[in-house]
Amino acid sequence: MSSKPDYYDVLEVSRGADAATIKKAYRKIAMKNHPDRNPGDSAAEERFKTAAEAYDVLSNEEKRSIYDTYGHAGLSSQGMGAGDVNDIFSNFSDIFSDFFGFGGRQQQRSPNAPARGDDMKMGLRCGFEFAVHGGRKTVQVPRSASCDDCDGSGAKEGTSPTRCPNCGGSGQTRHSQGLFTIQTTCRSCRGSGQFIAEPCETCRGQGQVTRRDDVVVTIPAGVESGMRLRLREEGGGGRNGAPPGDLYIVLEVEESDIFERNGSDLHLPLPVDFPTAALGGDVEIPLLEGSAKVRIKPGTQHGDRHRLRGEGLPIVNQRGRGDLYVHYQLEVPTNLNKRQKKLLREFLEESGSEATGHGNLFSRISSLFEKPKSADKEKGDDGHPD
């Protein structure tokens, strides 16, 4: 009893110190002497314990008043000498969590707990033709997996992990000071509870390696760029028996040389010569598979379009297909020979101002620029009016 130090001396505060000063003083001493920071230093441990005891009393108004009046003897006669271990710890947890990062008595997640693998994302490029029909592609996925050489134990072949000598396999170390106990994650094994004397060389003791695995991706017909395929449990390997994460394949589909694409619809610009547009006729157009004959109606204009139902791309994961639109693009002949020019002039004379088929538009534009109505007198051999 008499050997007990004065609590005010322990915390190095005056007898009239207020609560904030006491708390601050205690925090300083506790930090400095915390067993976690002074492993094996029994003097520090003793200072830490005594400071905790002093703080327990001086931070409590009732205990402090008894101590001030009767000293240590007063506290023990009241059964207040040493507080309950857990109570003391919880009282101080706010102080500890700030400075030691173990969040008071909060339990940390064990490294041995099952943990689902990471989700992964990979890009996959495929040609336009491939996207039309869909199919399978094999991708190499660099993913974490349990090490085969050590069966995921991390210990060299022929050896096995043993109990961590520091924590006895619990993954937690407890510093028991009689007055209370502090539990922290074992520093030797980082909470796994295992000690690996000879680490596996393949995985350097991690128990996991990164492997390039072949994964077959089934691509549905009609996919387009930006579409995402989810492959369940084909992502990163899980730990401690937990399932792997998912693998997301983000598609990039190449453009077609022939068709322009809009979702599952296709657009085909089709050059048409002017006599065919005027007189009508049949033309052969390419389809996704094979070809088809399209009848051009007499009097077809530049920009007119023709729709072929169901000749577009398959709609992903649905029945049916998009449509194919043929866009007629009138071509004006160049490099005409003499006879062709003569025929066209005759045609023009025969047709008058209606020759262009855009009589109204033509006259509107003409009046806008106040140009002579007809510029077909005598021009250079290139046949282009200026």
Ligand SMILES: [Zn+2]
């Ligand atoms: Zn290994």
Ligand SMILES: [Zn+2]
């Ligand atoms: Zn340990």
